[in-house]
Amino acid sequence: MDIVIATLTSPVILFFILGMLAAFARSDLAIPEAIAKGLSLYLMAAIGLKGGVAVSESGFTPDLALAAIAGVALSFAIPYFAYALLTGFGKLDRINAGAVSAHYGSVSVVTFVTASEIFTGQSMGPAGYMVAVLALMETPAIISGLMLARRGEKRENGNGGLLHEVLLNASVVLLMGSFAIGLVAGPVGFEPIAPLFQIPFTGVLCFFLLDMGLVAARRLVEARAMTVRLTTLGILFPLINGTIGTVLGTMIGLDVGSTAALGVLAASASYIAVPAAMRMALPEADPGLYLSMSLGVTFPFNIIFGIPLFAALAQAIG
Amino acid sequence: MDIVIATLTSPVILFFILGMLAAFARSDLAIPEAIAKGLSLYLMAAIGLKGGVAVSESGFTPDLALAAIAGVALSFAIPYFAYALLTGFGKLDRINAGAVSAHYGSVSVVTFVTASEIFTGQSMGPAGYMVAVLALMETPAIISGLMLARRGEKRENGNGGLLHEVLLNASVVLLMGSFAIGLVAGPVGFEPIAPLFQIPFTGVLCFFLLDMGLVAARRLVEARAMTVRLTTLGILFPLINGTIGTVLGTMIGLDVGSTAALGVLAASASYIAVPAAMRMALPEADPGLYLSMSLGVTFPFNIIFGIPLFAALAQAIG
Amino acid sequence: MDIVIATLTSPVILFFILGMLAAFARSDLAIPEAIAKGLSLYLMAAIGLKGGVAVSESGFTPDLALAAIAGVALSFAIPYFAYALLTGFGKLDRINAGAVSAHYGSVSVVTFVTASEIFTGQSMGPAGYMVAVLALMETPAIISGLMLARRGEKRENGNGGLLHEVLLNASVVLLMGSFAIGLVAGPVGFEPIAPLFQIPFTGVLCFFLLDMGLVAARRLVEARAMTVRLTTLGILFPLINGTIGTVLGTMIGLDVGSTAALGVLAASASYIAVPAAMRMALPEADPGLYLSMSLGVTFPFNIIFGIPLFAALAQAIG
Amino acid sequence: MVETVTRKRIEILVDKPLAQVPIRAAADAGIAGYSLVPVQSGSGRHGNWRNDRISGAENKVLFLTIASEEKANALVDALAPKLDSHSLLLTVSDVQVVRGERF
Amino acid sequence: MVETVTRKRIEILVDKPLAQVPIRAAADAGIAGYSLVPVQSGSGRHGNWRNDRISGAENKVLFLTIASEEKANALVDALAPKLDSHSLLLTVSDVQVVRGERF
Amino acid sequence: MVETVTRKRIEILVDKPLAQVPIRAAADAGIAGYSLVPVQSGSGRHGNWRNDRISGAENKVLFLTIASEEKANALVDALAPKLDSHSLLLTVSDVQVVRGERF
Numbered sequence A, B, C: 001m002d003i004v005i006a007t008l009t010s011p012v013i014l015f016f017i018l019g020m021l022a023a024f025a026r027s028d029l030a031i032p033e034a035i036a037k038g039l040s041l042y043l044m045a046a047i048g049l050k051g052g053v054a055v056s057e058s059g060f061t062p063d064l065a066l067a068a069i070a071g072v073a074l075s076f077a078i079p080y081f082a083y084a085l086l087t088g089f090g091k092l093d094r095i096n097a098g099a100v101s102a103h104y105g106s107v108s109v110v111t112f113v114t115a116s117e118i119f120t121g122q123s124m125g126p127a128g129y130m131v132a133v134l135a136l137m138e139t140p141a142i143i144s145g146l147m148l149a150r151r152g153e154k155r156e157n158g159n160g161g162l163l164h165e166v167l168l169n170a171s172v173v174l175l176m177g178s179f180a181i182g183l184v185a186g187p188v189g190f191e192p193i194a195p196l197f198q199i200p201f202t203g204v205l206c207f208f209l210l211d212m213g214l215v216a217a218r219r220l221v222e223a224r225a226m227t228v229r230l231t232t233l234g235i236l237f238p239l240i241n242g243t244i245g246t247v248l249g250t251m252i253g254l255d256v257g258s259t260a261a262l263g264v265l266a267a268s269a270s271y272i273a274v275p276a277a278m279r280m281a282l283p284e285a286d287p288g289l290y291l292s293m294s295l296g297v298t299f300p301f302n303i304i305f306g307i308p309l310f311a312a313l314a315q316a317i318g
Numbered sequence D, E, F: 001m002v003e004t005v006t007r008k009r010i011e012i013l014v015d016k017p018l019a020q021v022p023i024r025a026a027a028d029a030g031i032a033g034y035s036l037v038p039v040q041s042g043s044g045r046h047g048n049w050r051n052d053r054i055s056g057a058e059n060k061v062l063f064l065t066i067a068s069e070e071k072a073n074a075l076v077d078a079l080a081p082k083l084d085s086h087s088l089l090l091t092v093s094d095v096q097v098v099r100g101e102r103f
């Protein structure tokens, strides 16, 4: 129970709730887009560096490889399972179901960062290599989602552009790049830049989650394409995927923090890399649909309920 | 006299003066708007948190209630007094006088922040609850100003939209929201985010005041609607209102720092919330007029002269 | 050799390389312009302050005057030498050669900042007054470049506007202004703002160089006006000018760090103040040309090779 | 060649705090679609302005909508009395569109 | 007075991730020059949107090009089938330009 | 129906450091009002550019003004010789305005 209370009274989560309340009350509070974008780049560079420095100390372990394989497998597989529920229970057509399913196979960087922050406060911080797992999980789901959406269609034009876009999208490059820099620099090289990338990190996360709360709640308020069934799936997916991820993490023998983090990654849905890729590859799909589900429903659910839940689950079965 | 010298040689004020000089010399120095906006949100979140944490330690005291009542009363009353001078001595018509008067009843967040910073450096930092007083003083003046401007007119359309806008405007929500978060989190919860919200605070204020100096001086240089009479009022108002505020603070028994802060709040004029509200509610009023007075004249006057003045007055009569 | 390895494994340089690689791979990673601009203002304010505080401690020394004279002389003279090579070997016409030559006489703030950072890590940090030298070197080259480009032409319209623009351009004003503030505030006044302007400095520089890497490499990828000859000059100029600067610094008796910094300043080419001035004063010149050379070729060359080179040279002959 | 029809393009420069004025007037005239384009600075009889977010009171934005002639006329008529008091700058021009029934 | 000739001004509102669609179609139609103008928010049959950079999937941009009538027609023909599926908003109007041979 | 009259809409794409060129030319032609609209990227015979604030030398902006035909002609005549040297992109079109005496 500790982690639930710790989560709900931490300033990080309180700022998120403040943002949601402000948006629900239709306040005009807004963080300039350039700032929000800048903060998200900061968060990615910071966790990349931190992960790289940690791995430079711990070295490459079998755990790392196992977690990476598990993560990639989850990212590939989840869309197939989600697609079935989206077309069946959710009543979506093939293209929209494919587009939405890709979001759930992929991951949310901010959900992961918030979870790491909360877990670390509970002395169960995930291993440094989980940042690499995060980066690896971003893209496989896009391929699965596209295959589902394009099933039975003849390829009209080469998807070289998309593949490039997906593999070299900003967040993958920044996460992997700063992970590599952290590896090379190690703790000594990291020291002079820690005053920017480590010490104010939690505060920046507060500020960023204020914005995320605003954006998520506005998305929910203005959602028009949403149905009760889709909203239900937006909560069911993280519950199921998160449980699968946590169980898998325990089975492959990860430590409790990394197990919970794998659960959170599986539970989370992308709202940066995947929407842009889907808009490009499946222009006929309705962006209002997948953004409302991933950003409006699943993201807040995970931040407020999912994170403590998978932590508790990982502790219980770990 | 100490506080005068301390004010004028503090980097915070020097950056403000640098900004003014650069704008007067027509240099192209400019802070991107998104950055300026981001910094102002940071400053509000930071002082809200700080105030909330302080009140979580001191508890709710009678002083708090008294200061709040005094502040709200000042915000309601000042526009009536200002309106008389604006229509009489200032020769403004009803609508413009109403619009300008609302600015003087309301408050300037940055003036308050700068004063707190300087007062704290002189070991007379205001009480934490003054942040709540600041937030409470933002809006009553808008109602007074509108009643003055619309005097004798039949209401044409419901002002529901405006009321909503005014009560839930960004700065009120952010100040009150982070005050509440500070209250809940307390000193222990604040600790991990202090490296962002407390430690670099003074430096951020320098940077922000550089921008304010640029904006205020440009406003003054390009002012076309200004007359000598209005400029005079732009200096007279802070002198009179600030004195009233300081005396009132002493009368209700606030500590010296909070008294001086109440003086500064009374003396200050809004240039964020009120201009936007007036543009919306009184489109016929000339925005060049009220922005030149509050941002071009009163704001610099308070930053450079008002702050040390009301501090000295509070010390003298306190 | 130490400084070469220290340079290439420092996170500052690694982030620059990451940016270049991302741009070469055509990743969509990008720092919002407002953030990049804000960071560059931060870096200028921070080094200005730091330099001012240092001089407030050391006092004005003959070295300062000598370095300033040497810097101004270099800035005036280098364009003449560069112009000869640009029209001869580079095959540029008078106007383009004049425009490019002004860039090489002037300086790059970020190159200087990066060099200071690396030199300081090697216990050979340049003297505080070098910031003033940096600011002084920005503009003389513009006058030389214009005289070369306009040689033999009758003045069509007064260049009062340009002169004003050049003398009061944002970076000169901010550097000189914060230098003055640092002088007035001294170490005691600087202390409360050091948590913003000093402690996270290296980290901010990393973030900024990530952006510079992206911008420089994109410039290079999209360069169309570049020839092999001009690319060669883009590398030859920093080698020659940097050597001249380093030798001159040694001759006038500067300490090793300041000598190396003078070399770096001479080697560096402007890509902020000068391009804007040239676009204004010489609209017929091709901006693609001078930006590709200074930002695409010379800047990366200096960051990766020039900085350790002139440090080694200064140590060898110092 | 695809068939095109003529519609009206209405452009209104308006202060950001007053952006709801053309938006509501358009909705009343039966026009649901519009876009807002940022404007960064300008000059007119009231002097210069430039976008600053400190006090957004003077920031301006370009309201842009494509509509049928009938709806466009209704919108212009509705806004005409407010052009001076709200200092709006309104222009109307002809454009060709492909799916005319949409507007 | 300088001589001017009539050319077409084509304006296409497009989602940022799809901006390559009009750019490529223009290139195929022989149009090499274009500019992209930012748009900050809007409303239509699919509801409201506003620029946010968290998920840039719905951000929009205005593709603007000046071209000869012939090239403009080719571009419109090429994009017509995609107007609905890619939710593009396309308008064409006449403008006068000075150096007609450039377009 | 409100009465409207025809005026000219002049649009000039110009490099930001050169924005004073059309502004001054407009003032000389008796045109006091104009607006600057940001542009974020583009492509032409000189290749691609995108707004970056590191070196703002290539950033562009759209100068937009509404003016009477007479003043518009004066402005176009004044700028015509600079179109190439300053790489300006200038277009003129007809628009309807309500308060014609203002322009």
Ligand SMILES: Nc1ncnc2c1ncn2[C@@H]1O[C@H](COP(=O)(O)O)[C@@H](O)[C@H]1O
Binding pocket: D032, D033, D034, D035, D036, D064, D065, D066, D067, D103, E013, E041, E042, E043, E044, E045, E046, E047, E048, E049, E060, E087, E089
């Ligand atoms: N009639 C219109 N005039 C101007 N912009 C429009 C119009 N209709 C739609 N839009 C823009 O196109 C976007 C998508 O339109 P829709 O597909 O109808 O939702 C809207 O959000 C607006 O930004």
Ligand SMILES: Nc1ncnc2c1ncn2[C@@H]1O[C@H](COP(=O)(O)O)[C@@H](O)[C@H]1O
Binding pocket: E032, E033, E034, E035, E036, E064, E065, E066, E067, E103, F013, F041, F042, F043, F044, F045, F046, F047, F048, F049, F060, F087, F089
């Ligand atoms: N036909 C066109 N339509 C719209 N914008 C253009 C056109 N041609 C050029 N531009 C813009 O003008 C800039 C400079 O053009 P250029 O001098 O041809 O490289 C380009 O980068 C575009 O932003």
Ligand SMILES: Nc1ncnc2c1ncn2[C@@H]1O[C@H](COP(=O)(O)O)[C@@H](O)[C@H]1O
Binding pocket: D013, D041, D042, D043, D044, D045, D046, D047, D048, D049, D060, D087, D089, F032, F033, F034, F035, F036, F064, F065, F066, F067, F103
């Ligand atoms: N003739 C014009 N063409 C384009 N924009 C204009 C014109 N006149 C005014 N504006 C814009 O409208 C704003 C307000 O105009 P005014 O009310 O005349 O000061 C100006 O600052 C410009 O941004």
Ligand code: NA
Binding pocket: A078, A103, A104, A105, A106, A107, A108, A241, A265, A266, A267, A268, A269, A270
């Ligand atoms: Na997932």
Ligand code: NA
Binding pocket: B078, B103, B104, B105, B106, B107, B108, B241, B265, B266, B267, B268, B269, B270
């Ligand atoms: Na007040």
Ligand code: NA
Binding pocket: C078, C103, C104, C105, C106, C107, C108, C241, C265, C266, C267, C268, C269, C270
């Ligand atoms: Na140089």
